[in-house]
Amino acid sequence: MENIEISTEKIILEAARKIFIRKGMEGARMQEIADEAGINKALLHYYFRSKEKLFEAIFQDAILKIVPGIMEMFRSDLPLFEKIEIFTGKYIDTFAENPFLPGFILNELTRDPQKIINLVSRAGLDPQIFISQINLEVELGNIHPVEPYHLVVNILAMCIFPFMASPILINILFDRSQETFSQFIQQRKTEVPQFIINSIRKK
Amino acid sequence: MENIEISTEKIILEAARKIFIRKGMEGARMQEIADEAGINKALLHYYFRSKEKLFEAIFQDAILKIVPGIMEMFRSDLPLFEKIEIFTGKYIDTFAENPFLPGFILNELTRDPQKIINLVSRAGLDPQIFISQINLEVELGNIHPVEPYHLVVNILAMCIFPFMASPILINILFDRSQETFSQFIQQRKTEVPQFIINSIRKK
DNA sequence: GTCTATATTGTGATAGAC
DNA sequence: GTCTATCACAATATAGAC
Numbered sequence: 001m002e003n004i005e006i007s008t009e010k011i012i013l014e015a016a017r018k019i020f021i022r023k024g025m026e027g028a029r030m031q032e033i034a035d036e037a038g039i040n041k042a043l044l045h046y047y048f049r050s051k052e053k054l055f056e057a058i059f060q061d062a063i064l065k066i067v068p069g070i071m072e073m074f075r076s077d078l079p080l081f082e083k084i085e086i087f088t089g090k091y092i093d094t095f096a097e098n099p100f101l102p103g104f105i106l107n108e109l110t111r112d113p114q115k116i117i118n119l120v121s122r123a124g125l126d127p128q129i130f131i132s133q134i135n136l137e138v139e140l141g142n143i144h145p146v147e148p149y150h151l152v153v154n155i156l157a158m159c160i161f162p163f164m165a166s167p168i169l170i171n172i173l174f175d176r177s178q179e180t181f182s183q184f185i186q187q188r189k190t191e192v193p194q195f196i197i198n199s200i201r202k203k
Numbered sequence: 204m205e206n207i208e209i210s211t212e213k214i215i216l217e218a219a220r221k222i223f224i225r226k227g228m229e230g231a232r233m234q235e236i237a238d239e240a241g242i243n244k245a246l247l248h249y250y251f252r253s254k255e256k257l258f259e260a261i262f263q264d265a266i267l268k269i270v271p272g273i274m275e276m277f278r279s280d281l282p283l284f285e286k287i288e289i290f291t292g293k294y295i296d297t298f299a300e301n302p303f304l305p306g307f308i309l310n311e312l313t314r315d316p317q318k319i320i321n322l323v324s325r326a327g328l329d330p331q332i333f334i335s336q337i338n339l340e341v342e343l344g345n346i347h348p349v350e351p352y353h354l355v356v357n358i359l360a361m362c363i364f365p366f367m368a369s370p371i372l373i374n375i376l377f378d379r380s381q382e383t384f385s386q387f388i389q390q391r392k393t394e395v396p397q398f399i400i401n402s403i404r405k406k
Numbered sequence: 407g408t409c410t411a412t413a414t415t416g417t418g419a420t421a422g423a424c
Numbered sequence: 425g426t427c428t429a430t431c432a433c434a435a436t437a438t439a440g441a442c
């Protein structure tokens with residue numbers, strides 16, 4: 001029988017993730033994280049020297065949930081349409097499970113743009129291969145002429161935006177029904193790639 | 204000769220707008236707003252009783268910059284394609300002039316969803332007419348079958364998302380060139396409606 | 407490792423002189 | 425109306441007992 005106990009450090013990280021991702025670095029309170037973890041503030045500082053350090057741990061982890069997927073879209077050599085279908089489906093699933101993730105990341109990167117420099121240089125997030133792939137398809141006449149950078153941004157926008165705007169969408173479009181919104185998100189896994197491919201496919 | 208002096212209240216509002224919209228309610232500091240306005244903190248409280256009151260003034264004003272445009276898209280009786288072209292163009296222009304506006308609004312509405320209830324009920328922001336218009340075009344066979352709610356969200360996403368993600372886009376896609384990003388945004392005024400119409404137009 | 411108690415700092419808000 | 429000085433409290437961080 002393995003260690004059934006979950007380590008205090010893990011409990012803290014889980015609590016911190018929940019609070020930080022919902023409220024951001026500025027909005028989160030150490031007391032709130034301690035309450036969520038069922039411990040006291042002092043113990044937070046025992047495990048992680050400062051709020052900043054604790055936040056960094058959560059932020060790095062959050063980045064890992066979204067960067068690899070984009071890297072794969074940028075680098076894999078799947079056919080374009082297939083790539084778009086797979087990426088949008090996987091990404092929407094990721095965010096359906098972590099709906100506050102997009103707002104959290106974008107917010108913190110806006111607050112502290114220096115984070116992006118570190119991030120990009122370390123991950124080697126380079127869109128060139130994907131851009132070339134799109135340009136090639138256009139040149140071969142396989143798809144409608146399309147500006148590759150706009151296509152990339154449109155793909156990301158349609159996957160990510162609904163989660164950042166969820167409170168508004170739920171209230172304005174879906175009569176305050178969380179359930180209707182969830183169904184809407186599930187539909188998007190097919191609607192979004194279809195919408196994109198309809199736009200660039202020659203008929 | 205009119206009063207050449209700009210009133211202190213206006214100066215404060217302008218400073219508060221700049222700081223609040225960049226840093227949000229939680230991130231903004233009264234000291235910072237005072238510095239920006241070239242006055243001291245006490246005077247802020249003299250004109251606006253509290254930080255909350257000052258924030259509300261800015262927030263209401265920010266809402267007025269984005270809600271009427273959406274209302275018009277929802278309610279006007281222009282032909283669908285024309286409506287999409289006009290709305291996307293105007294909206295992208297609005298955000299190009301106020302790039303921090305989208306993130307600010309969405310952030311604050313996520314932080315305090317109660318604000319949405321007030322907002323929606325007062326503005327009467329109802330998408331039904333626009334939804335019906337899209338459904339009618341589908342039934343008449345004028346456009347490809349498309350789920351109207353997804354179309355609405357896609358339009359908003361492509362207009363709004365680039366501004367919320369601008370720090371990342373500038374760094375990853377545009378070699379840290381603010382200028383390239385600005386050109387990209389200008390292109391979107393034609394690229395986005397074209398992308399949407401390509402997707403739903405029968406060819 | 408975990409707790410209680412306390413120090414330290416930051417920040418919104420007020421008092422009162424001019 | 426505008427300022428300086430200060431208050432009051434909230435939040436991060438640390439000391440020290442167990």
